[in-house]
Amino acid sequence: MDQSSEELEKMEFNDKFEKTYSEISNEDYDDEGNFCSICGSLDIKIGYNKKEDMFKYECSKCGSIVVEDEGSSMCIKGDERDWPEYLSETLKFPFIGEITEMTDREFFNPDDPGPILFMDEVHVAAIDYSFKYGIVAILKINRRYYEHPLCFVDPVDDESSNYDEVKDYQRWRERHWLSDYIAAISEAFSKNKSDDE
Numbered sequence: 437m438d439q440s441s442e443e444l445e446k447m448e449f450n451d452k453f454e455k456t457y458s459e460i461s462n463e464d465y466d467d468e469g470n471f472c473s474i475c476g477s478l479d480i481k482i483g484y485n486k487k488e489d490m491f492k493y494e495c496s497k498c499g500s501i502v503v504e505d506e507g508s509s510m511c512i513k514g515d516e517r518d519w520p521e522y523l524s525e526t527l528k529f530p531f532i533g534e535i536t537e538m539t540d541r542e543f544f545n546p547d548d549p550g551p552i553l554f555m556d557e558v559h560v561a562a563i564d565y566s567f568k569y570g571i572v573a574i575l576k577i578n579r580r581y582y583e584h585p586l587c588f589v590d591p592v593d594d595e596s597s598n599y600d601e602v603k604d605y606q607r608w609r610e611r612h613w614l615s616d617y618i619a620a621i622s623e624a625f626s627k628n629k630s631d632d633e
């Protein structure tokens with residue numbers, strides 16, 4: 437986009453947004469299609485500027501404002517969230533979580549599926565950060581500790597603040613998180629490629 441963040445701040449976003457039938461994607465039928473790109477909250481107000489064909493997303497939870505056009509987006513208020521720090525301070529430990537996806541071990545080796553099973557209720561003692569998986573839950577099972585990606589652990593109490601915070605994180609991670617591991621691999625790959633040339 438050509439505008440500066442000062443110009444974007446002054447712009448009006450009060451136009452009605454209408455999509456033609458062919459522009460309606462499946463995402464529009466999904467309640468979770470629109471959420472804050474900083475904190476994952478669904479609590480956002482969306483404005484539209486027809487002349488520039490731009491959207492403005494204002495988040496009531498973290499206070500961020502993001503403006504988006506066809507190809508780019510700019511955060512004009514708020515900063516990227518430090519998720520490991522935020523969640524360690526915000527989540528209340530311990531809590532009971534449910535495993536929402538099978539591990540590779542359980543899937544490929546059902547006779548010896550390991551300690552973490554799909555749909556198990558587990559004791560979440562803390563969280564940590566993994567280079568490969570992002571935030572991981574530290575699970576305590578039979579007096580031993582295990583790590584499991586937080587994107588596959590849902591707090592069982594869906595009335596708790598933990599539930600909202602974890603769901604916000606999962607939503608954000610699904611669309612915006614780039615694994616350091618994947619980033620390192622693709623960087624190495626493109627470096628190799630340019631060395632060959």
Ligand SMILES: [Zn+2]
Nearest residue numbers: 472475495498
């Ligand atoms: Zn937010």
